[in-house]
Amino acid sequence: MSPTLGLPVARFLHTLEIVAKEGKHLSYSWKGLFNQAIDVEWVKNLEQNPSCAEQLEAFVSRFGRMQDTMADKLFPRWLLALAEVPGSQIETLNRAERLGVLTSTERWLEVRNLRNRLVHEYMTDPAKFARDLHLAKEYSLILIETFNHLRQDAMTRMGHKKESLPEELNLPGQFKDRYHEEN
Amino acid sequence: MRLSQQTQQIIRDTVREVFGVEAKVKLFGSRLNDNARGGDIDLLVELPSVTAEIERKTMQLTARLQLRIGDQPIDVLVIDPSTPQQSIHRQASLTGISL
Numbered sequence: 673m674s675p676t677l678g679l680p681v682a683r684f685l686h687t688l689e690i691v692a693k694e695g696k697h698l699s700y701s702w703k704g705l706f707n708q709a710i711d712v713e714w715v716k717n718l719e720q721n722p723s724c725a726e727q728l729e730a731f732v733s734r735f736g737r738m739q740d741t742m743a744d745k746l747f748p749r750w751l752l753a754l755a756e757v758p759g760s761q762i763e764t765l766n767r768a769e770r771l772g773v774l775t776s777t778e779r780w781l782e783v784r785n786l787r788n789r790l791v792h793e794y795m796t797d798p799a800k801f802a803r804d805l806h807l808a809k810e811y812s813l814i815l816i817e818t819f820n821h822l823r824q825d826a827m828t829r830m831g832h833k834k835e836s837l838p839e840e841l842n843l844p845g846q847f848k849d850r851y852h853e854e855n
Numbered sequence: 856m857r858l859s860q861q862t863q864q865i866i867r868d869t870v871r872e873v874f875g876v877e878a879k880v881k882l883f884g885s886r887l888n889d890n891a892r893g894g895d896i897d898l899l900v901e902l903p904s905v906t907a908e909i910e911r912k913t914m915q916l917t918a919r920l921q922l923r924i925g926d927q928p929i930d931v932l933v934i935d936p937s938t939p940q941q942s943i944h945r946q947a948s949l950t951g952i953s954l
Contacts, residue, residue, distance in 0.1 A: 760926060761926060762921070762922065762926050777922065778915070778918045778919060778922060779918070781917070781918035781921055781922065782911075782914035782915060782917070782918045783914075785914050785917045785918060785921075786910075786914050796941065797938070797939055797941070799939075800909075800910065800938075803909070803910045804910050807910050807911055807914065
């Protein structure tokens with residue numbers, strides 16, 4: 673490996689490891705949170721239920737963190753590892769879509785915008801907040817799937833061995849099946 | 856109003872595409888102030904009937920607008936007859952200008 677190629681590839685792989693950890697933690701919070709029936713009543717009861725509120729915080733924070741790291745770090749570093757020059761965030765997303773690791777730039781922006789709303793507009797309307805959480809439940813899968821695609825790309829396009837990469841991420845099968853039926 | 860004719864047209868078209876032809880859209884907030892600079896594009900979308908999947912459609916609208924008019928902060932409030940009235944909605948509707 674030439675010295676000029678070494679650093680970008682190493683940085684990409686390092687970031688992939690970080691995102692794998694973020695994904696595992698997101699997955700854990702996802703399962704714990706959506707094991708419960710999330711509805712208006714559940715949201716209204718949060719004030720009396722600090723442990724549920726903490727669980728919710730963990731999920732929102734992990735959802736946001738994984739989205740941020742992927743958009744701000746992983747996609748640009750992946751392109752740099754491919755010896756490409758990343759442009760604006762939308763240009764980078766479009767390139768990822770074209771190379772097949774991202775299903776849709778538009779949907780990724782939806783995920784990003786929901787992340788902003790969950791972080792900045794905290795529960796002013798409980799019904800709306802409950803529906804936002806259900807959307808975040810579904811959008812989490814886009815993050816996980818995109819990670820898996822990037823991991824796959826590191827093997828197929830970059831020629832890395834499976835053993836040198838983090839493991840594939842999973843979300844519960846039931847939800848995954850439903851998602852694939854609908855799409 | 857600090858939005859080009861072309862941007863206003865794209866906003867109108869995209870709102871109708873996502874929420875249907877009955878949807879009304881208003882611009883409110885700092886973009887109405889000709890002396891200010893920059894700032895979020897604050898939009899209020901008013902729907903005449905109760906609408907399914909408002910949140911998903913709101914995210915879709917924002918994403919499409921960011922793709923069509925450039926990646927910038929766009930804040931979209933969407934209300935239908937089932938939305939609990941908050942003072943922000945009243946203010947936005949009162950002070951907003953229809954696009």
